[in-house]
Amino acid sequence: xxxxxxxxxxxxxxxxxxxxxxxxxxxxxxxxxxxxxxxxxxxxxxxxxxxxxxxxxxxxxxxxxxxxxxxxxxxxxxxxxxxxxxxxxxxxxxxxxxxxxxxxxxxxxxxxxxxxxxxxxxxxxxxxxxxxxxxxxxxxxxxxxxxxxxxxxxxxxxxxxxxxxxxxxxxx
Numbered sequence: 001x002x003x004x005x006x007x008x009x010x011x012x013x014x015x016x017x018x019x020x021x022x023x024x025x026x027x028x029x030x031x032x033x034x035x036x037x038x039x040x041x042x043x044x045x046x047x048x049x050x051x052x053x054x055x056x057x058x059x060x061x062x063x064x065x066x067x068x069x070x071x072x073x074x075x076x077x078x079x080x081x082x083x084x085x086x087x088x089x090x091x092x093x094x095x096x097x098x099x100x101x102x103x104x105x106x107x108x109x110x111x112x113x114x115x116x117x118x119x120x121x122x123x124x125x126x127x128x129x130x131x132x133x134x135x136x137x138x139x140x141x142x143x144x145x146x147x148x149x150x151x152x153x154x155x156x157x158x159x160x161x162x163x164x165x166x167x168x169x170x171x172x
Contacts, residue, residue, distance in 0.1 A: 080124040087153070087169040100169060108133065131155060 003012055003026055005019035012020055019026060084104055089097040098112040100120075108120035110133055120133035129146040144155035145163060151171035156163045 083122065083124060083129065083148075083153075086172040088172060090168045090170070092164065092166055097167065099172075129153065 003014070003016070004010065005012055005022060005024055005026060007024035008019060008022040010019060010021040012026060016026055017028075018024065083102045085102060087100045087102065089100050089110075091097045098110065098114075100111075101109045102122055103109065106121055106123055108122050108131070110118040110120060112118075118134050120131060122129065122131045124130075129148055131144045131146055133144070144157060144166065147154045147156065153169040154165045155167040155169065157166045
């Protein structure tokens with residue numbers, strides 16, 4: 001059985017009296033020291049970077065915000081530019097009432113299906129649309145409560161705390 005040198009640790013042949021490496025005397029019956037073992041490490045798995053997790057969460061939040069903005073815009077949360085242009089007007093009775101044009105300067109040109117012309121004003125502020133149409137005989141004006149969704153505007157009139165849709169406008 002081979003023995004390790006007590007001085008330098010080199011393994012020598014069984015029965016050797018002197019170390020073949022350093023020449024030190026090896027006493028007979030010298031017990032062999034166990035060879036050094038390389039350190040063992042328990043596998044811990046790949047470390048996950050907290051930065052990647054934070055970036056992932058931020059990316060998800062950004063995507064959700066974009067989706068919410070798009071949904072809001074599609075469901076009528078538009079902006080002032082989305083109202084500019086020509087609209088077909090239909091009355092509560094389902095009859096064609098003509099065309100209205102929302103102009104960039106905040107005015108409305110209203111032409112009835114019967115050939116009458118009128119005007120009005122509009123503004124979009126704080127997520128709400130405000131419309132005032134002058135009577136066709138220009139003696140007064142009527143303000144409406146408005147709701148809009150996509151390419152449709154409903155002009156509602158409130159009478160004695162009862163609100164009813166008077167006109168439905170559809171973008172041309």
